[in-house]
Amino acid sequence: MTNPAPSNVLPGLRFRQRFPLLALILERFVLSIVLLFAVSILIFGGLEALPGDFATTYLGQSATPQAVANIRRDLGLDRPVTTRYVEWLGSAVQGDFGTSWASKNSVSEQIGKRLGNSLFLAGFAAVISVPLAVGLGMLSVHFRNRMPDKIINVISLAAISLPEFFIGYLLILFFAVKFGMATFPATVYDSMGLVERLKAIALPTATLVLVVLAHMMRMTRAAILSVMSSAYMETAELKGLSAFRAIVKHAAPNALAPIINVVALNLAYLVVGVVVVEVVFVYPGMGQYMVDAVTVRDMPVVQACGLIFAAVYIFLNMTADILAIIANPRLRHPR
Numbered sequence: 345m346t347n348p349a350p351s352n353v354l355p356g357l358r359f360r361q362r363f364p365l366l367a368l369i370l371e372r373f374v375l376s377i378v379l380l381f382a383v384s385i386l387i388f389g390g391l392e393a394l395p396g397d398f399a400t401t402y403l404g405q406s407a408t409p410q411a412v413a414n415i416r417r418d419l420g421l422d423r424p425v426t427t428r429y430v431e432w433l434g435s436a437v438q439g440d441f442g443t444s445w446a447s448k449n450s451v452s453e454q455i456g457k458r459l460g461n462s463l464f465l466a467g468f469a470a471v472i473s474v475p476l477a478v479g480l481g482m483l484s485v486h487f488r489n490r491m492p493d494k495i496i497n498v499i500s501l502a503a504i505s506l507p508e509f510f511i512g513y514l515l516i517l518f519f520a521v522k523f524g525m526a527t528f529p530a531t532v533y534d535s536m537g538l539v540e541r542l543k544a545i546a547l548p549t550a551t552l553v554l555v556v557l558a559h560m561m562r563m564t565r566a567a568i569l570s571v572m573s574s575a576y577m578e579t580a581e582l583k584g585l586s587a588f589r590a591i592v593k594h595a596a597p598n599a600l601a602p603i604i605n606v607v608a609l610n611l612a613y614l615v616v617g618v619v620v621v622e623v624v625f626v627y628p629g630m631g632q633y634m635v636d637a638v639t640v641r642d643m644p645v646v647q648a649c650g651l652i653f654a655a656v657y658i659f660l661n662m663t664a665d666i667l668a669i670i671a672n673p674r675l676r677h678p679r
Contacts, residue, residue: 368669376662383654388429391643419445430646446640451648459652461532462622464630465545466614469552472605473614474607477557481603482591485572500558508617512551512624517545518546529626548618548625555617556610563606576634589614608664612657619653 416422435442441451480496487493503511520528526547537546568591619631626632630649637645 358537365669369666371661372665376658380655380658383658384433384651385429386648387650387654388432389425391647392425436648436651442644444637444642444645446637446642446645451644454645455630455648455652458628458633460628461627462615462618462631464541465548465622465627465629466552466611467616468542468545469549469556469614470611472549473553473557473560473610476553477560477607478603480557480561480565481568484561484565485568485591488569496561500562503554503558504562507620508551508555509620510622511554512548512621515547515550516625531626532628545627548621548627551621551624552614552618556614560606562608564603567602567606602668604667605664608667610659612660612664615656615660616653 401468413422420428432442439452441455444451444454447454484493484496515526516528519526527544528547530544530548532544532655533540572591618627618629619634621627622629622631623635632653634646634649634653636642
């Protein structure tokens with residue numbers, strides 16, 4: 345039975361001693377909020393520091409200074425940057441990202457449609473890549489230093505070495521152009537059925553799977569091999585437990601914390617890394633929307649997309665930390 349904390353201990357320390365797991369989770373949550381706030385400053389300040397502005401791009405090089413000044417005044421660009429940042433952040437917290445300068449449409453409504461497409465693509469890629477990566481990692485450990493392990497390692501190294509846009513163009517060349525087995529561009533719309541939508545995103549999904557599969561598989565293999573070298577695993581093998589059963593029943597569960605971490609980090613990459621893939625396959629998601637906005641310097645759209653990508657990435661990293669804490673007793677009860 346644990347002794348009660350002394351009365352002179354600070355409340356925060358007393359809470360940490362009584363609820364160590366909850367304290368760690370709250371700490372990760374607060375750090376994530378602070379980090380997101382810092383990222384919002386970088387996004388807004390970085391875009392403000394870029395040379396040129398929307399007014400000049402919109403009116404062209406022949407625009408008069410008065411016309412440029414009028415548009416800047418209409419958009420509120422003549423006000424102090426700190427005032428505009430506070431207003432933008434306050435509205436963004438409420439889900440209002442303002443109006444697109446180029447299309448005059450609500451940014452939040454446009455993002456709602458595009459974000460759904462991006463999450464659908466990333467989610468379908470995750471459904472394929474996560475179990476496949478864990479399975480291949482366990483298979484590689486089972487046949488370590490033998491031919492299946494070497495083949496898996498060579499293929500994974502090749503996949504890691506190739507950038508996603510190159511993989512995408514290769515898939516387009518072979519499966520869309522030469523063999524006609526897949527559709528390009530990857531166009532989706534609201535009235536499409538599930539089967540049609542899955543056919544449309546086959547190539548971008550395959551690209552994302554190949555990009556994240558190799559990294560997740562290699563990290564899974566490394567985590568399980570680390571557990572396999574421990575004394576209790578060697579004892580289990582000496583007692584006659586089959587290698588495959590030792591991996592599945594004992595090694596994999598004890599390697600769960602690092603596996604969860606790498607899976608969550610790659611899921612974060614899937615959501616944020618769709619930018620390049622969406623541009624390659626002309627997929628109507630958040631990435632394509634952001635790139636289109638950058639070309640015309642539509643700052644409300646770029647700021648909103650950047651903040652949402654950052655929020656998703658930070659949230660998934662926070663989730664990875666929390667799941668790793670829950671899965672690892674040594675992290676739940678630090679000394």
